[in-house]
Structures are given as structure tokens and as C-alpha cells.
Amino acid sequence: MSKRSQGVPLSFLMLDPSRGTGPLHRRLYERLREAILSGTLAPRSRLPSTRTLSRELGLSRGTVEEAFAQLDAEGLLERRVGSGSTVALPEHSRAPRSTRVRGGASSARGAGLSRRGRRMASDVLPPEARDVRPFTPCLPALELFPAKAWARAVARQARALVPERMLSGEPEGFRPLREAIAAHLGPARGVRCDWRQVLVFSSTQQALDLTARLLLDEGDGVWLEEPGYLGARVAFDAAGARLHPVPVDAQGLQVDTGRARAPRARLVYVTPSHQYPLGVTMSLPRRLALLEHARASGMWVLEDDYDSEFRYATRPVAAMQGMDAAGRVLYAGTFNKVMFPSLRLAFLVVPDSLVDAFASARASTEGHAPVLTQAAMADFMEAGHYVAHLRQMRQVYAERRDALLDAWRREGHPALRLGEAEAGMHVTAFLSGRRDAQPRMEERRLGARRLSPLYLGRAREQGWVLGFSGASPAGLRGAVRELSRLLE
Template sequence: MPKRSQGVSLSFLMLDSSRGTGPLHRRLYERLREAILSGTLAPRSRLPSTRTLARELGFSRGTVEEAFAQLDAEGFLERRVGSGSLVALPEHARAPRSAPARGGAPRARGDGLSRRGRRMAGDVLPAEARDVRPFTPCLPALELFPAKAWARAVARQARALVPERMLYGEPEGFRPLREAIAAHLGPARGVRCDWRQVLVFSSTQQALDLTARLLLDEGDGVWLEEPGYLGARVAFESAGARLHPVPVDARGLQVDTGRTRAPRARLAYVTPSHQYPLGVTMSLPRRLALLEHARASGMWVLEDDYDSEFRYATRPLAAIQGMDAAGRVLYAGTFNKVMFPSLRLAFLVVPPGLVESFTAARASTEGHPPTLPQAAMADFMDSGHYVTHLRHMRQVYSERRDALLDALRREGNPSLRPGAAEAGMHVTAFLASGCEDLALVERTDARRLGARRLSPLYLGRKREQGLVLGFSGASPAGLRTAVRELVPLLS
């Protein structure tokens, strides 16, 4: 007479051999393992023999035998000849069915995290665009990217992938790329640096995060442009900094206001050549005032030069870093907005006295950036394709900016007033009093227009309402169509 399980119902083991993924014996093993861990099969309960269970489930005996053998090897079953198989997992080793006690596994978002962890988890940046929408800010003209030239650069470097390049790379980045970056920044941006001061990152955000970790202690003050880039706010808040919003007007950051509000701030984050999101340029007197305050107070200045190579009325303005004689400015830039977003290459130029510390910290966080895309980027720059692409895109984006501004003027809706548009890849348009950008962006999202809200970019209580409208990623015709779809949503 075959042995039966002692009061144990095995109906939950019924599997359809024609459905599911993976071998049948593996799926049976997983069902039994989960039942033991959850307590559905109690400790010391007896299971049927493999012959009996195979007959009841309609499986081959070999299938059941393989599942039992794996459970036995892992200590879930105790198998005895002539006595069948017993659940071997003791009560205290089972997965708990109730909520964990204090100090156990987290029950909800934020439980068990450090203070820094809670800040990081609580500050969520808007999702990056994963499709092309006409008003997405800072999206390159992907359809015009010289893909063939880039593919040739990648192929050349892939063919040159000798064993030495397959080892761990330098934490600062691939030397030929760092040399190419330094050589480009001098004449193009007025940056004064040696290639040894250049560190390669996957994004500006990563560079901001490492800078915050290295230069800020809990409670240190930081000047933030008001309104300003949300990613910078997240990086410095996560580091436990005390944020001080400093207003931006037509001449850029109000340095005197910053000195009054937080004279002992440890760091100032600025986008002086093309302020995000307002698009204004910091005047020369204010640049000099910022550098003088940094020298006198020991404050660091982090200059984010994210898209200022695209300037349309005049040549691109020189960076603040090139005017810094005291070694207080860190300069951040990115290829992801000039080339394409999935490239994931950015850089940070640090003062000579910080190179060793930043290199050590870079090694202890990510180790080193991937070598192959860096090598391809260095090849692309050395071959002259990068400068040619920049020059072409400057002309294309100028035409697209004009098309957007012309369309906004032609529609003539007084509820939407464009701001500064001398440079960059976006225009901020202010809404008339009484209009709210939250409801408006919800409507534009339904039309897949890609506009961003202005109001969340303010840290203080006074918040302007408006839209951040990108123009670089859509054709002139596409922008005109998008404006015609946008304007009726304003009413």
C-alpha cells in the first residue's frame, strides 16, 4: 500500500506541463521550496513517495525525483529509505509571514535607510525622455547625428581592443579622451587646464554627486540659482547641505544677495553662460564679484556649462573657470547633449589641488568609466568630427529656435511670454497671472508635447508659472505644429 502524506494537501503543486517557463522538475522544485519557506508545508510533515506523487500529478517519476533530490541537497528535505521524505527546515528558519519587528526588513519606502538614504530616495528627478517629443528640453537633433562617422570611430577602437585596454581603466578616465577634452576647452570655452585636471563621468549628475560628497559636510551652506537646475538641488540636499536660493535676474546670479543671505556658504552652483532655466547670461561684473567672494571666503564655485556652446548672436562666452586665479572653480560639461543622451559621457575639470582627492574618490565609487566609448569619443574628436558636428548643430538649432519664437509670435497668445533665447537648446515661456503650469503640463503630456514646468525649479515660496520649451530635438515644421497644439490648451 503506497505511503500518503499525513494530512498534507498537495493540490497547490498541480502544474500544467504545457505552460510556464523552465524545465518541469525545476518548476516543481520551486513550488515545493516556496511552500516549505512560507509554512504551507510545516516542519516534519511527511511527503508522498516520488512514485506516488508522480502518479497523483501526472508526471514522470524522474521529474519528481530530480525535484526532491535538489531539495534534499539544499537541506529542505530529509529523505529516509522506507520512511519517505520529511520537511527538514525548522520553524525558526522559515520566512516570516507577519510584518518584521523593529530593526528587521523594511516594511515601506524609507524604512531602514540612513538620513542620507532617505534624502536620496525622497528627491526624485523627473524621468528622462525615452522618446522624441517636440518640446523636450536639451534633446539633440538625433536624426542629424553623423552616425556613420561615429560608427567608424567605434569600429576602429573595437578593432584596436588589445588586452591592455581590456583591463581595468584609469579612474580619472581614458587619457586620450582627457587630452582631447583639455585641448578643446582651451580655445572653445576659455578654460585653463591641464589634461590631468580632467575627470570623466557618465553624466553631470554623477559629477555633482561626487563633488557634493567630497566638498560638503552636513549643514554646509550652498548657493543655488533661483530658479535653478533640479538635479543640483537633489545632489546637494542628498549630501545634507543647507540650500540658500539666490535670485537670478537679467544679469544672472545676484551675487550681493548671496553674500547677504549666506556669507559663509561652502559652495555656489551656477550656470553662468546659459542659466537654466531662464536662459540669461551672467554679466562680467557679477562673474568677477563671484570669483572675488570665492577667493575671500574660501567658497567653491561649481560651474555647469551644460549647453553654452550653442550661442547664436555672438561667439560662445568664455567660462568663469578661465578667469579664476585662486583655484576655486570646478567646471562641469557633458557630451550627452551635444552627441546623444545614451552616450553617457561627461567631464569635470577640478583645480590642481583637488585632483588627487577626486581621483581616489572616483576609484572608490565606480572604479573607472568604460574604456571603449571613451576611446571612440577621443577618436571622434581627434578626427575633427566633433567640432564639425557642433558647428552644424549651432546652425540647425538657430533655425529651430527662430521657428519656435516665430510660431509663438504668430499665434499671439498673451498668456505665454517667451524669455531669453540667445543660446542653448530651450526657451522658457512665462504664463500670465492666474495660469498654473501644473494643469497645463498635464494637458500637454496628453498630447505628447514634452513641455516641462517652470514652477518646481524654484526653491523659495515665490514661484513663477511657466513652461520650459525645448526646440533642438524637433524640426521647424514640427515645432510650428506643436505650438498650434499648445496654444488652445492655454485657455
């Protein structure tokens, strides 16, 4: 350590695994964060390496790396290859890089916040992509977007603008868009719904947040896929739910395990058509078992169908919502991954029994999507451009996936093993051994997301989620070579 940190005792970081709640990496992160914000660890103090700290604290190196990575994402640490980790300067620590932190870093543990507020302020999602990188997960091929057709749709709706459309509009969403979504989902995804069941949001995260607030009370149990989508964990944790990680295997969510661990859980979040991040498809017996448990126990099922229209070996697998006879499934989808991220349009299909409640709650929440954008999207869909774009992207992404797999066979590092790649916009790479390549990954701007933070429990796989949809075949080949070099 540098002279500035030689006198700083790190004994306060010692954790007793048998005491306290929450994952060890989260508890270590919170202690380090509090020490930085309180000044116990002064700006520019150099911290021990993750290897040294893991040895001194009796923790795995992966646990320490998780904590350091979260602090780095919030701007509280500065990590440089060859220089180690240092506490950021005050101006950095007061303004974490993630725009999702509310109220600034110093307010996250403020005495004036409610318990729910403290959870919301401490649960930080990784920042969304601000530029195009070869391995960024779920990034569309932006250079191939039909911009002229979209511009014509926007122009038509702008010319047709009347005073009524200049008002806020229906909180549930613009009716022609809701009708277009319902009409598309039937033949494309096997979803059974009336347009009145469709609500429009700016993002799936916004839909998750409203669902959590409407359907969960403090302490209610929620099954989460293990590993799974971090945004779902954040939404349900902020609602005060008790989170139960349920393992995912080659057939998807292990329903029997969830039923044994939390039989009275109030809700389950699941990505059955293309599990995030592992890429597996939930088998029919598992789907039927989950629906039966939901019917018998009164549990709600939130099905996130984020990218399942992109399937390459077979036709897209029908949504589970279409099999639901008991009205227990809420179905979420997004346009932001098909069109472009800044579009900010997503939707939620709710059972008949929840339509009135969700409509009333939507009226009392902010963040309605602009009516002009919704009208242009409805126009774009009704003119057939959306389906045509989907068809083209399915072919383009299949070519890019093949380019990634071919490059991997030729130049992929033997320490990495690829998971399922039959659908979607990403593939998971599992890492054997302990290779701390993440700082260099960020330095080279490859864009891959770390796998281990997507686990809620202690047993974690190391590796990365590698997107392939947003980069050209040549760019993917170069990124594979670069990743292999980083692991040498």
C-alpha cells in the same frame, strides 16, 4: 469624491505655514505620499480637485498642483483629463515610474535608512526622455547625428582592442580622451587646464554627486540659482547641505544677495554662460564679484557649462573658470547633450589642489564610463568630427529657434511670455494666471517641463521650459499651435 473616498478625512493634510521646515508643496506631497503608502488613502480613491483642495487647505493652487505633479511622476496618482486624480493601484504604487527612486516607494521612509538615505530616496528627478517630443528640453537633433563617422570611430577602436583596454582602465578616465577634452576646452571655452585636471563621468549628475560628497559636510551652506537646475538641488540635498536659493535676474546670479543670506556658504552651483532655466548670461561684474567672494571666503564654485557652445547672436561666452586665479572653480561639461543622451559621457575639470583627492575618490566609486566608448569619443574628437558636428548643430538649432519664435509671434497664446532665447537648446515660457494645462500637455505628448518645480523658495513663476533643438521647424510650429489650444 467617489464613494470609496467619502469616508477618508482629509483634515490631516492641514499645514501650518509658521511651523515645520521646507516648502509647503513638499510638506503636502510628503503627507499625501505617506497616506497612500500606509493605506489611509486606498487604491482608486478619488482626490478632490486641486482647486477644491487648495481652497479647503488655505493653500495656493500652485502649491497643491506641485504636490500632485510629484505624486503623479512617482506613479502614486493617476491623473486623467476630465476624470480627476485617483490613488494608483498597489502595483503602481510599489513601482514608481521614475527609475531614480532607490529601493521602491515603500522604502523611502523606511526606518532602516540613514538620514542621508531618506533624503536620497525622497528626492526624485523627472525621468529622462524616452522618446522624441517637440518641446523636450536639451534634446539633440538625433536624426542629424553623424552616425557613420561615429560607427567608424567605434569600429576602429574595437579592432584595436588589446588586453590592457579590456581591464577597467584609469578611474579618472581614458587618457587620450582627457587630453582631447583639455585641448578642446582651451580654444573653444577659454578653460585653462592640464589634462590631469580632467575627470570623465557618465553624466553631470554623477560629477555633482561626487563633488558634494567630497567638498560638503552635513549642514554646510550651498547657494543655488533661483530658479535653477533640479539635479543640483537633489545632489546637494542628499549630501545634507543647507540649501540657500539665490535669485537670478537679467544679469545672472545676485551675488550680493547670496553674500547677505549665507556669507559662509561652502559652495555655489551656477550656470553663468546660459542660466538654466531662464537663459540669461551672467554679467562680467557679477562673475568678478562671485570669484572675489569665493577667493575671500574659501567658497567653491561649481560652474555647469551644459549647453553654452550653442550661441546664436554672438560668439560663445568664455567660461568663468578661465578667469579664476585663486583655484576655486570646478568646471562641468557633458557630451550627452551634444552627441546623444545614451552616450553617457561627461567631464569635470578640477583645480590643481583637488586633483589627487578627486582621483582617489573616483577610484572608489562605481560607474566608470566604458573604455571602448571613451576611446571612440577621443578618436571622434581627434578626427575633427566633434567640432564639425558642433558647428552644424549651432546652425540647425538657430534655424529651429527662429522657427519657434516666428510661430510664437503668429500663434502663441497671449497668456504666455517667452524669456531669453539667445543661446542654448530651450526657452522659458512664463504663464500669467492659473491655467492647469499640464495634464493635457502630457496627454498630447508635447514634452515641455514645468517651470515651478525649479524654484526652491515659495515665490514661484508658473510656466514651462520649452526645448526647440530636438524637433523640426514644422514640428515646432505644430507644437506651438497645440500649446495655444490647450490654454484656451
